[in-house]
Amino acid sequence: MSLATNRHPFANPVLHSIWTIGAFLLITGTSYTTYFGGAQFVHFLLGPATVALAVPLYENRKAVLAAILPMLVALVVGSLTAIISAVVLAEAAGLPRGVILALTPKSVTAGVAMGISEQLHADPSLTAVSVVLTGIMGAIIVTPLMNRTGITDFRARGFAAGIAAHGIGTARAFQVDAVAGVFAGIAMGLNALVTSLLVPVAVTLLVR
């Protein structure tokens, strides 16, 4: 279906798989634990897939080295924007403190985000949900949004997708352009590291 709609962003296989399976579980009264038991293998592959990012990184190493400075600057700005915008918007929306804390690491990959959430004594499964929602929304909106800005540098677009929408954004970037995918993968890995370091600081400063 994704290919049939010419990879239209809304025909995102992840989104449709999730709601279809979710609906199925609800209708048949199957517990999530039962489902997850069977889906363990698929979930487990997230680890090797992260390691596998080394290959496109290696294959494009010259382009990466040439862009190291813009990458580092964009990494810091992007990571901070993701955290701060989440906190500021959530407070403006009057969300409870526990929810705000759970939302702060939503730009990084699920495993790391949940770890950060636990450190903050927030709810890790709410964090996991916000991570997936962020990833899906980011992946859907990135191409139309970037086309609107008229920016054609796929390294920049890919990097932004990796920062804002982690793995799902990276997957989407790979669909669009291989170089974008590489930069997205790097952004995702680096953001996981930087966000773990920045969230505790941001929370102390910004959350009431």
Place this chain on the structure above:
Amino acid sequence: MIASLSLILLCQLIGEVIVRGLGLPMPGPVLGLLFLLLLLLARDRFALLATGPLSGGGVENASRVLLANLSLLFVPAGVGVVQKLDLLAEHGVAIIVVLAVSVVVTLLATVATFVLASWLKTRGEDTP
């Protein structure tokens, strides 16, 4: 294929062990990524390493397959949303709006910074 996957898993394992052992603030697989990268770079220098999965595009193919299906790997975690439906019912709309606006702002800030920094860099290189 099996050998390639084993190599990838081995890198991941080493990464996880080191991260846990040293208490590093990063996910194990990310360190595994660095390790695999080092192996690939070392392979350029030391032709001896080009055996098994590191030769004939073995690990490259395995990587391509994993990454081609990357988005689907998030589905099990995503379905976890069914456990949180009551919380979502209460704050759902606010949460989604916050996340949506945040992701757009982050995308724009990141891409603008990258492009700007890149442009400044090339300009700095052009002027003597």
